[in-house]
Amino acid sequence: MKFVIGCIITILSMILTVNDLPARPQSVQDRVWFTPNVASVDMLELFTAPERWTLARARIDVFKFYSGQVGSEGWSCNVNPALTCGMNYLDNLVNVQAFSMLGQWGIDIAIESFFAGPVMSVDPVECSTSQHVYSLTLNGSINVIQNVQANGGIVRYLAMDEPIRQWLPAYFYIYTGQTDPRPCLVDSLGILADHVSAYILQMQSWYPSIPIGQIDLYPEVSVDQFKEWIIALEARGVSLPFLHLDVNGPRIDQYISFGIDIDLAADLAELKSFLEARGIAFGIIFTDIYWNSQAWEVGEYDDQTYYDGTMDWFNLVRAMNVEPDHNIFQSWVLPYYTTGPGPKEIPINLPEDDPSIYSHTRLINDALDIIVGVDSGPSSGLPAGSWLHQNHPNPFNPRTSIIYELPKSSRVILRIYDVRGIEVQTLVNAFQKPGKYSVYFETHDLPAGVYFCKLQVGDRFIETKKMILLK
Secondary structure (H helix, E strand, C coil), X not given: CHHHHHHHHHHHHHHHHHHHCCXXXXXXXXXXXXXXXXXXXXXXXXXXXXXXXXXXXXXXXEEEEEHXXXXXXXXXXXXXXXXXXXXXXXXXXXXXXXXXXXXXXXXEEEEEECCCCCCCCCCHHHHCCHHHHHHHHXXXXXXXXXXXXXXXXXXXXXXXXXXXXXXXXXXXXXXXXCCCCCCCCCCCHHHHHHHHHHHHHHHHHHCCCCCEEEEEECCCCCHHHHHHHHHHHHHCCCCXXXXXXXXXXXXXXXXXXXXXXXXXXXXXXXXXXXXXXXXXXXXXXXXXXXXXXXXXXXXXXXXXXXXXXXXXXXXHHHHCCCCCCEEEEECCCCCCCCCCCCCCCCCCCCCCCCCCCCCHHHHHHHHHHHHHHHCCCCCCCCCCCCEECCCECCCECCEEEEEEEECCCEEEEEEEEECCXXXXXXXXXXXXXXXXXXXXXXXXXXCCEEEEEEEEECCCEEEEEEEEECC
């Protein structure tokens, strides 16, 4: 009875505050997501020292927290040792004004949830009580949303973490022949789709401005199984706004070592086409998961190892010519495996501009530089015909021409930054009609080095080009 009363009180409180959330434009494509490792030692400095990641901040659309970081009471890292997140829990995030600062920077807030249908409990009795689990998932969602909202932020997205894995046995049980020990595992995709769709539909009735998408494993979940799952949700009135693949090169290699034939490029292209036809944004998580046993030794796995592995995976995806709608830079790796569960700290987040430090923000900048350096036209998900051309000449001294094109009348801001992310000059800040525009950048005694030209069109479209000044 106490549990039921608690659910009712929480739901009533949620209904009283839901109307405070502004509507979410459905046409927005948030292309770059950032999720620091849950216990990264300098995560709070992202908010106390924002000058250390100016360029990366300008390129990031969504900052995603783990649910334990923004939860309270039984949902919080700081009271649940199994979800250790170092100093990165709600009280400390509130103290550094993390949620309101993200809003000031124009960066949306997402939360990766561990509540997705009948997957919450390891207790077989509770697993058999679907109403208990259903209420528990709703309360967890409400808890984190209200915590962010009460402290100056707005949750723009929820991302369910691996709901399909609760239907499909994990790959290592399939190949070792072990019995899957998870008591909440259900034996029917339909049963799981019932639970997950009921959860999403109820949340949408309360929070219509918060899209609820999904993260899931590949190749543990095949493309055909993804299709079956999405069709099952659609039959129950649910269309996912996005699907993010948790996949990386080493895991693909491991599957191949099992003798399984995987055509990664074909699978990614097929899945993206399927999702695109349904208006579902396709995302890929860029991270590093290591299977080399030598990297499991104490001190052998570090920030540089993570950086190198993630960049290898990023370049592999780029080589397949399958550009995701969402590029998700996210870490959850342990420093090493030999000590068992421990702080998830790698990589460090700051600074973005020290070549001797392999930080997460540096990784984001370096990866995105590959995209803007290769693209010669508008990228997928961007307004058609609206893009920034590479400056000419490049390298240059003392003047270079910058050309950009607009598909429709828009507010345009064109600025130059140095490698520290400090603004050097604003070239354009005006409302302009459709057309092709050219401006000149004069160096004005600036030192030789790398500079960045950033074009912002309207509220969301941003593209950056690297320029080199020689003396």
